[in-house]
Amino acid sequence: MKLEGKVALVTGAARGIGRAIAELFSREGATVGLVDLRPTDELAVSLSKRGKLAVSLHCDITDPMTVQSMVDEFHRRFGRIDILVNNAGIIARGTLMDLTVEVWRKVLDVNLNGVFNCCKAVVPYMIQDGGGKILNISSIAGKTGDLTAAPVYGTSKGGVNALTKSLARQLAPYKINVNAIAPHAIETEMSAEWSPEKRREIIESIPLKRLGKPEEVAEAALFLVSEGASFITGEVLDMNGGYFMD
DSSP, X not given: OTTXXXXXXXXXXXXXXXXXXXXXXXXXXXXXXEEESSOOHHHHHHHHHTTSOEEEEEOOTTOHHHHHHHHHHHHHHHSOOOEEEEOXXXXXXXXXXXXXXXXXXXXXXIIXXXXXXXXXXXXXXXXXXXXXXXXXXXXXXXXXXXXXXXXXXXXXXXXXHHHHHHHHHHHGGGTEEEEEEEEOSBSSHHHHTSOHHHXXXXXXXXXXXXXXXXXXXXXXXXXXXXGGGTTOOSOEEEESTTSXXX
């Protein structure tokens, strides 16, 4: 097992990509903290029955003090934090003219400030414990600009990409790798909002002619937090079926 003995925090673990990552990490031997505003108790019980402990952590990642308290308690309980996956995120639809200041601030607060808050709380423990892996779940919109969302979503994810690279440079001396995955067209609740016509158009635009699966993103996440990726840092990995290549 690739993560035997590791301790991981996964935000947005209740559903979609975050849930798939948490499930795979658990199967690969990690103890997993399931961070979400939604209930994750059932998932924690299910994963723990398979032999690896998983704990439900109710937390608002936009509140720095709440995040710090959660991380402190998690570290006290398990003695270390080897992996942080910043997956929690929200989306907004519409044009610039539809976008309110309140929605602009909310999306940035969750998608960008939430990543900062979690990194700020976890990194000192990783430094203390001799290293770690941070993985941020970004989006193709952070590279191309928004395709199907309001112009705040891509802005937030572009910030995540820049933060990923900045932290990768700053934390490399402490043996902390920082990478990101930039998915597009994954079968999640976000893509479920598309109309049948838009879904067909998007699939037709993808060279592989299908949508991706959360489990496929999880496999990429597993690689990037494993020892096999120890010489990779500052990378923002495209996962889009060939739609966008850079």
